[in-house]
Amino acid sequence: MPNLLSAQPSATTFVLEDLVRDVLAGQVRVPHFQRGLRWQWQDVRRLFDSIRKGYPIGSLLFWQRQADKGRIELGQVVIDAPKGPAYWIVDGQQRVTSLANALSDAGHGDTRFALAFDVRKDDFVRPSAHPAPHEIPLPVLFDLQRWMRWFKDHPEIDAPENFDRVSRVAKAIREFKIPAYVVVDQSEDVLRDIFDRMNNSGKRLSRAEVFSALHTAEKKGKDAPFKLTDIAPNVAERTGFGPIDDDTILRAILARRGPDVMREVRAEFEGEKQRDVPNESAETAYRAGEAALVRAIEFLQTKASVPHFGFLPYRYLLVVLTRFFAHFPEPKPRNLGLMRRWFWRAALVGPSATRGSWTGTLNAFAHHIKPGAEDASVAKLLSALEGAPQPYPRFDRFRTNQAETRIILCALWSLRPRSPATGEPFALDALTTSLGDESSAKEALFTFFSKPPEPQRGWAANRAIAFGEDLEDGWPARPANISMLAWKKVLASHVLDEGLTKLLMDGNAEAFLNQRQQKLEAAVRTFLETVTESKFEDTPPLDSLNFDEGERDDALSEPHAPG
Numbered sequence: 001m002p003n004l005l006s007a008q009p010s011a012t013t014f015v016l017e018d019l020v021r022d023v024l025a026g027q028v029r030v031p032h033f034q035r036g037l038r039w040q041w042q043d044v045r046r047l048f049d050s051i052r053k054g055y056p057i058g059s060l061l062f063w064q065r066q067a068d069k070g071r072i073e074l075g076q077v078v079i080d081a082p083k084g085p086a087y088w089i090v091d092g093q094q095r096v097t098s099l100a101n102a103l104s105d106a107g108h109g110d111t112r113f114a115l116a117f118d119v120r121k122d123d124f125v126r127p128s129a130h131p132a133p134h135e136i137p138l139p140v141l142f143d144l145q146r147w148m149r150w151f152k153d154h155p156e157i158d159a160p161e162n163f164d165r166v167s168r169v170a171k172a173i174r175e176f177k178i179p180a181y182v183v184v185d186q187s188e189d190v191l192r193d194i195f196d197r198m199n200n201s202g203k204r205l206s207r208a209e210v211f212s213a214l215h216t217a218e219k220k221g222k223d224a225p226f227k228l229t230d231i232a233p234n235v236a237e238r239t240g241f242g243p244i245d246d247d248t249i250l251r252a253i254l255a256r257r258g259p260d261v262m263r264e265v266r267a268e269f270e271g272e273k274q275r276d277v278p279n280e281s282a283e284t285a286y287r288a289g290e291a292a293l294v295r296a297i298e299f300l301q302t303k304a305s306v307p308h309f310g311f312l313p314y315r316y317l318l319v320v321l322t323r324f325f326a327h328f329p330e331p332k333p334r335n336l337g338l339m340r341r342w343f344w345r346a347a348l349v350g351p352s353a354t355r356g357s358w359t360g361t362l363n364a365f366a367h368h369i370k371p372g373a374e375d376a377s378v379a380k381l382l383s384a385l386e387g388a389p390q391p392y393p394r395f396d397r398f399r400t401n402q403a404e405t406r407i408i409l410c411a412l413w414s415l416r417p418r419s420p421a422t423g424e425p426f427a428l429d430a431l432t433t434s435l436g437d438e439s440s441a442k443e444a445l446f447t448f449f450s451k452p453p454e455p456q457r458g459w460a461a462n463r464a465i466a467f468g469e470d471l472e473d474g475w476p477a478r479p480a481n482i483s484m485l486a487w488k489k490v491l492a493s494h495v496l497d498e499g500l501t502k503l504l505m506d507g508n509a510e511a512f513l514n515q516r517q518q519k520l521e522a523a524v525r526t527f528l529e530t531v532t533e534s535k536f537e538d539t540p541p542l543d544s545l546n547f548d549e550g551e552r553d554d555a556l557s558e559p560h561a562p563g
Contacts, residue, residue: 026081292326
């Protein structure tokens with residue numbers, strides 16, 4: 001028997017002042033299947049900004065039934081609720097909790113809910129550390145008598161225009177009407193099912209989709225604007241780097257404009273907002289961001305042995321590089337070498353050894369890049385990794401969606417793998433074609449043994465960067481059109497030799513994988529030592545060094561470790 005509602009939900013409207021009163025009286029509760037509070041300060045500020053402007057904030061869904069006496073905790077609001085009829089929140093917990101906390105003295109102490117109305121700015125703000133007369137806390141604003149007394153106690157803001165403005169905002173909040181549906185006395189199973197469907201049905205918009213929708217002009221045909229979603233296919237066509245996801249594209253665009261890459265995106269082009277590149281349109285930002293992204297990718301492909309998005313160890317490193325090449329489109333040759341060091345050291349360190357998460361690490365790196373200070377930015381990026389361990393990747397767990405495996409793949413690509421059919425190195429466009437729309441390198445890899453021995457099943461030694469119809473029947477013997485010397489180059493480019501080839505042809509998987517694993521580890525180690533140059537000093541370009549005029553010649557004649 002399917003779960004059915006015995007009666008349709010009744011539609012009603014709650015006046016915000018009455019709703020908050022009911023919450024503080026213990027007549028609104030949260031069922032145990034609800035998720036925890038996820039909203040942050042910016043979400044709460046936007047909620048009140050919408051209310052002030054009269055925008056809809058969505059409807060609520062309540063489950064009305066009897067409730068026992070008990071202690072209720074909603075954010076920082078704690079209530080000893082009496083027994084009696086109550087509304088249980090099925091949909092709208094984040095909104096109801098935010099309203100009750102931001103408008104009450106108990107909740108106002110929590111930084112997530114601390115809001116004040118700035119009379120001078122005519123906007124909601126974080127309260128100052130020391131309360132300012134022109135910043136009226138929301139619990140005060142919500143109470144007619146309290147905010148009128150506030151004006152009396154602060155004559156410096158007691159001007160008619162300020163009084164009228166505050167009066168309108170306070171009234172808009174108190175009298176705001178929120179539509180709601182009320183389900184009466186149904187089983188918890190029915191309500192849980194409704195909750196699950198409301199929170200999981202459909203596909204939620206990504207942050208990039210929201211940004212693109214908010215910051216794209218409404219034009220069609222030949223006048224259609226350049227959009228955020230145009231960047232990925234353009235970049236793929238220009239670089240052969242493959243499809244980059246729109247969220248990474250968005251972060252790259254934001255990184256160019258300012259170091260706080262995880263900032264709120266809805267008001268990105270409203271005023272200067274302390275951006276590095278103020279007063280530009282969304283379309284200008286998209287085009288300039290695309291150009292910087294292309295430069296970052298060309299650096300990866302030509303200097304860092306990262307040919308394709310499917311080889312990139314961490315996406316956030318591409319975002320940081322985009323910011324760097326946006327502000328320094330033609331870096332000094334020495335700084336290009338230092339940036340290669342930084343990229344590979346950061347790839348080995350990973351996000352957890354710096355800021356504990358990729359978002360924290362991304363923002364930290366982005367803040368190290370200061371417009372107009374190329375040498376200092378490079379030095380700061382490198383110094384951020386000083387002392388952090390740089391572990392070598394594991395070779396017994398080969399998974400193309402993991403950073404360790406992608407590091408190994410970049411090392412293999414640096415050997416310029418050659419086609420066993422033609423003897424020529426695989427070209428970048430051939431690699432791109434083989435991968436198609438894939439975001440991993442899986443389709444460009446050759447597997448030596450389809451069923452290796454169980455202990456060696458996940459080994460990197462069982463993979464090579466090789467693709468094409470000529471490999472469909474397995475690894476070939478030397479073709480007649482390839483000389484022995486050229487064939488040895490083919491084998492070496494795949495970390496193979498004649499001895500390993502014989503084991504392969506004989507089907508001796510265990511010996512082949514053991515020996516190739518050792519050779520592969522040595523090859524990757526050599527690659528990483530080359531690109532990280534951890535044994536050398538990170539000396540900046542000579543033209544950035546300050547030499548005393550009287551000692552310039554002697555200083556330059558001193559021997560220095562290569563770097």
